[in-house]
Amino acid sequence: MADIQVTEAINITNQILEYVEQAERSLSSARNWGFFDVLGGGFIVDMIKHHKLSKARYSMDSVNYLMQRLQQVLGSIQLPADYRMQIGEFATLADFFFDGVFADIYMQGKIMQSLDEVRKLKSRLYELKSRLENVR
Numbered sequence: 001m002a003d004i005q006v007t008e009a010i011n012i013t014n015q016i017l018e019y020v021e022q023a024e025r026s027l028s029s030a031r032n033w034g035f036f037d038v039l040g041g042g043f044i045v046d047m048i049k050h051h052k053l054s055k056a057r058y059s060m061d062s063v064n065y066l067m068q069r070l071q072q073v074l075g076s077i078q079l080p081a082d083y084r085m086q087i088g089e090f091a092t093l094a095d096f097f098f099d100g101v102f103a104d105i106y107m108q109g110k111i112m113q114s115l116d117e118v119r120k121l122k123s124r125l126y127e128l129k130s131r132l133e134n135v136r
Helices: 003-038 043-074 089-097 101-135
Strands: none
């Protein structure tokens, strides 16, 4: 792998890490609002929580785009291709329209699952960055 490719891969990895960290902060905040929602937070809390989830989703869309660019730069080194959030349309709909403890708990589980996946991705990216820096 050429020096210029390694440098470009490190730069892209740094960009990805910025978006992953943004997503992690947004998901952590959504998780906190979700705990409040389980305790009976209501519509306003739902709105705030879903705003945080939208911010996380936007960050993860950027991560997916940059992961594709990183894959092109790295060539034969395989990367996981898709890190879409695990919160589906039904979960969001249920959280608003069937707003109750069961829907809130279900949604909280989805948020926690997404947060866990983002943290795993962050760890793997730091590992990749370290390996790339060692190649350079």
